[in-house]
Amino acid sequence: MVNKIIKLIDIYKDYNSELNLFSALNNINLEINKGDFISIVGKSGSGKSTLLNMMSAIDKPSSGQVLINDIDISQFKSDQLAAWRGHNIGLVFQFFQLIPTLTVLENIILPMDFCGVFARNERKVRARELLEMVELSAKENKFPAILSGGERQRVAIARSLANKPPIILADEPTGNLDSVTAHNIFQLFKSLNGQGQTIVVVSHDPVCQQFSNRTINIVDGIIKTDNTLGAGHV
Ligand code: ADP
Ligand code: MG
Numbered sequence: 224m225v226n227k228i229i230k231l232i233d234i235y236k237d238y239n240s241e242l243n244l245f246s247a248l249n250n251i252n253l254e255i256n257k258g259d260f261i262s263i264v265g266k267s268g269s270g271k272s273t274l275l276n277m278m279s280a281i282d283k284p285s286s287g288q289v290l291i292n293d294i295d296i297s298q299f300k301s302d303q304l305a306a307w308r309g310h311n312i313g314l315v316f317q318f319f320q321l322i323p324t325l326t327v328l329e330n331i332i333l334p335m336d337f338c339g340v341f342a343r344n345e346r347k348v349r350a351r352e353l354l355e356m357v358e359l360s361a362k363e364n365k366f367p368a369i370l371s372g373g374e375r376q377r378v379a380i381a382r383s384l385a386n387k388p389p390i391i392l393a394d395e396p397t398g399n400l401d402s403v404t405a406h407n408i409f410q411l412f413k414s415l416n417g418q419g420q421t422i423v424v425v426s427h428d429p430v431c432q433q434f435s436n437r438t439i440n441i442v443d444g445i446i447k448t449d450n451t452l453g454a455g456h457v
Pocket of ligand 1: 230239245247272
């Protein structure tokens with residue numbers, strides 16, 4: 224595996240409407256190391272989600288290249304892309320996106336059923352291990368609706384890890400949580416990062432930057448500042 228796990232090269236993203244062409248990303252060049260924990264910050268509308276969606280291939284650049292583990296992901300057709308994403312990217316969202324009719328355990332098993340990284344008879348064991356890691360073993364048979372917001376996000380994080388993706392991308396994962404719960408979620412990301420997981424979090428919350436080793440500030444679709452912290456950080 225390469226050290227520069229994510230490379231964005233000369234990325235432009237334009238949104239076309241009938242009336243105008245809006246430039247959401249304007250020549251982004253960015254390399255992310257394996258094992259980094261990155262905070263992406265910036266005002267609403269600055270292009271943070273668009274940038275994250277380039278890394279997950281949820282959206283395609285208008286021009287430029289996205290390399291993940293040195294693979295140019297623009298080469299994939301949509302069915303190949305879904306399979307690639309399942310193996311390589313864990314996604315965490317602001318509103319959790321759990322399936323309400325499935326139990327906590329079933330929500331975590333679902334991506335394993337789609338991906339086939341783990342054999343059928345291994346999936347429940349793995350889901351239980353992940354639930355234990357996020358300290359929610361007692362809730363495995365509950366439905367998402369009865370969980371607190373923080374618990375739902377911990378389930379969603381466990382789910383994002385289901386197929387052992389090398390990269391976790393989270394878009395405003397604490398945007399709907401109180402500050403104490405948010406702190407716990409950032410701490411969970413930090414502990415995963417300590418185990419070698421590469422993590423990129425878009426967050427308005429300055430607390431996120433206390434846990435990450437690098438903060439990238441986006442202004443109007445360009446990288447305004449990019450600060451890597453030295454040793455001795457939390
Ligand atoms: P952020 O996540 O930083 O709030 P986004 O990446 O969602 O910002 O959006 C950046 C800019 O691109 C915003 O001005 C937004 O209105 C615009 N934008 C995002 N998605 C679309 C779209 N599908 N069509 C047109 N404009 C879009
Ligand atoms: Mg956004």
